[in-house]
Amino acid sequence: xxxxxxxxxxxxxxxxxxxxxxxxxxxxxxxxxxxxxxxxxxxxxxxxxxxxxxxxxxxxxxxxxxxxxxxxxxxxxxxxxxxxxxxxxxxxxxxxxxxxxxxxxxxxxxxxxx
Amino acid sequence: xxxxxxxxxxxxxxxxxxxxxxxxxxxxxxxxxxxxxxxxxxxxxxxxxxxxxxxxxxxxxxxxxxxxxxxxxxxxxxxxxxxxxxxxxxxxxxxxxxxxxxxxxxxxxx
Numbered sequence: 001x002x003x004x005x006x007x008x009x010x011x012x013x014x015x016x017x018x019x020x021x022x023x024x025x026x027x028x029x030x031x032x033x034x035x036x037x038x039x040x041x042x043x044x045x046x047x048x049x050x051x052x053x054x055x056x057x058x059x060x061x062x063x064x065x066x067x068x069x070x071x072x073x074x075x076x077x078x079x080x081x082x083x084x085x086x087x088x089x090x091x092x093x094x095x096x097x098x099x100x101x102x103x104x105x106x107x108x109x110x111x112x113x114x
Numbered sequence: 115x116x117x118x119x120x121x122x123x124x125x126x127x128x129x130x131x132x133x134x135x136x137x138x139x140x141x142x143x144x145x146x147x148x149x150x151x152x153x154x155x156x157x158x159x160x161x162x163x164x165x166x167x168x169x170x171x172x173x174x175x176x177x178x179x180x181x182x183x184x185x186x187x188x189x190x191x192x193x194x195x196x197x198x199x200x201x202x203x204x205x206x207x208x209x210x211x212x213x214x215x216x217x218x219x220x221x222x223x224x
Contacts, residue, residue, distance in 0.1 A: 009154075032211050043120075043204050043215035044157070089156060093211065100145050100164060100208055104156035 012111045019077040021108045023090035028071060030092040034102065035064060035075045039086045047075070047088075077110075085112045117141065120205050120216035126224050127192065127199060135190045135219045137205035145208040146188040150174060150201045151218075157204060163188055192221065199223060 013019045025033070031052040036044035048059045050066050050073070057064050063076040077084055087109050091102040118139045127133045137146065145164050149157040159172030163182040177196025182188055192199045202220050206213040 034212065036215075041218070041220075043118075043206075043217050046212055046214065049212060100162065100211075101159065102213060104158075106154070106156045 009106070010109045010111070012113060013080050015080060015082060015112055015114050017080055019075075019080045019084070019110060019112075021075045021077075021088050021110065023073050023075075023105055025071050025073070025090070025092045027092060027094045027103075028068075030094050032093040033064070033066065033073055034091045035062075036089045036091065037084075037086045038089065038107070044089060080110075080112050082112045082114060085110055118205060118207055118214060118216035120203075120219050122219060123217070125219055125221045127221060128224050130194045132191055132193050133199075133221070135192070135203055135205075135221070137188045137190065137216060138186055139188075139207045139216075140186060141207055141209065141214070142185070143207035143209055143214075144185070146182070147206040147208070147213060148172075148178075148180065148188070148190045149204045149206065151204060152201050160190065160203075 034049045035047040037047050038044040048062050048064050050057045050064045061078045066073045087107040089104050089107045091104045094103050121136045147162045148160040150160055151157050158174050160174055160178050161169055161172055161180040163169035166182055166185050169180050169182050177193055179191045199221055200223050202218050204218045205216045
C-alpha cells in the first residue's frame with residue numbers, strides 16, 4: 001500500500017524564522033498532494049495543495065515544493081508565528097487507488113518559541 | 115454557517131456497548147469519510163461513502179459500521195466488537211480533491 005512519511009517528527013523554531021517541514025512519499029503514481037495543519041484537540045485544517053504537474057505553489061506565507069524525482073515534498077512557512085504551532089500532515093492521493101482516498105503521513109509537530 | 119459538525123465532542127463507552135458518533139454536513143458534498151487518529155499517528159481510514167446509500171470499507175473497518183441514508187449525514191457506530199476503541203475520530207467531506215474535516219469526537223472506554 002501507499003506510504004507517506006515525514007523525515008522529522010518534531011521541529012522547533014524561533015518566532016519570525018522560516019520553517020521547513022518535509023515529507024517523503026512512496027507511490028510514484030500519486031498526482032495530488034495536500035498539507036494539513038492540526039491544532040491540539042481539533043480537526044485538520046487545509047493549508048495548501050499541489051498537483052504533480054507543478055513543482056511549486058505559493059499561498060499566504062506558505063510555499064509547497066514538490067520534487068517528483070526523489071518523491072519528496074516540503075512545506076515552507078515564512079515568518080513563523082506562535083499561532084503556527086501545530087502538527088502538520090502531508091497526504092497523497094495515490095493515483096490508481098480508490099477514487100477520493102487520501103493517504104496521510106504521521107505528522108510533524110511544529111513548536112514556535114517567542 | 116456552513117461546515118461539518120461532529121457530536122458529541124467527548125464520548126464514553128462501557129464494555130459491550132455500541133456507541134454512535136454523529137457527522138452532519140451542510141456543504142452539499144457527495145463524498146464523506148471517517149478516520150481514526152491515535153496519539154502520535156496519522157489518520158487511518160475506517161469507512162467512506164461516495165454517494166447516498168453506498169459506502170465502502172477503509173483500512174480498519176472491523177468493529178465499525180456506518181450508514182448513508184441522507185446526503186448530509188454519515189453516522190459511525192463503534193460496536194462491541196471493536197476491542198480498542200479509545201481514539202480521536204474525525205469525519206470529513208470532500209469537494210473536488212480537498213477533504214474538509216470536522217472538529218472530531220474523542221472516544222474513551224469506561
